[in-house]
Structures are given as C-alpha cells and as structure tokens.
Amino acid sequence: MGQARSAFEAGVEDMVSLVEIITKRKAGSGLKNQVQFLSEEDFISADEQQAFLSAWGFLAAGAHPGLPPDEAGRIGLILGLEFMQVLLIKAKNLL
DSSP states (O other): OHHHHHHHHHHHHHHHHHHHHHHTOOOOSSHHHHHHHHHHTTSSOHHHHHHHHHHHHHHHSOOOTTSOHHHHHHHHHHHHHHHHHHHHHHHHHHO
C-alpha cells in the first residue's frame, strides 16, 4: 500500500509542477494543498478534489479493519492506478 501511496503522491506533485509552469503560480506544500491548487486552477473539479483527497486518505490510513492486508493492498493499487490515469489524461489535454 505504501508504494501505491508514494506513486499517487508523485503523480500529484508532477501535475502540480506542470500546472505551476503553465499558470506561473505556486502551490503550497503538502498533498492537501497541492490538490486544492489543482482545483483552484481548474485542472480538476471540486468533486474530483474530494475524490483525490478521499483516495489519498485510504492510501495513507494504514490498517483497514475488516480488510485482509492483501485485499487492502490490491484495492490501494487499483485506486492509485486509476487516479494516476485521471491525472495523465488531464495532463495530455493541457498540452
């Protein structure tokens, strides 16, 4: 799960860097501020902002009572990949 979280965070950071170059504005530090910046710059919608923060919350939470570790890992991997795909499609549309 930690690797999915790290990849998710890296994807958000990369998209923030791209949007910063295009808008010539700077995002704050930390994932929450970075996701908010992407929303404020209309890279993601307000609904997508909430979804990204929820996915990050799941990936960063650690233990998930009632979910076996292998299932939590599988779900975390899928969440991370799907949100990375959203970022890549949106980045492609920016260029």
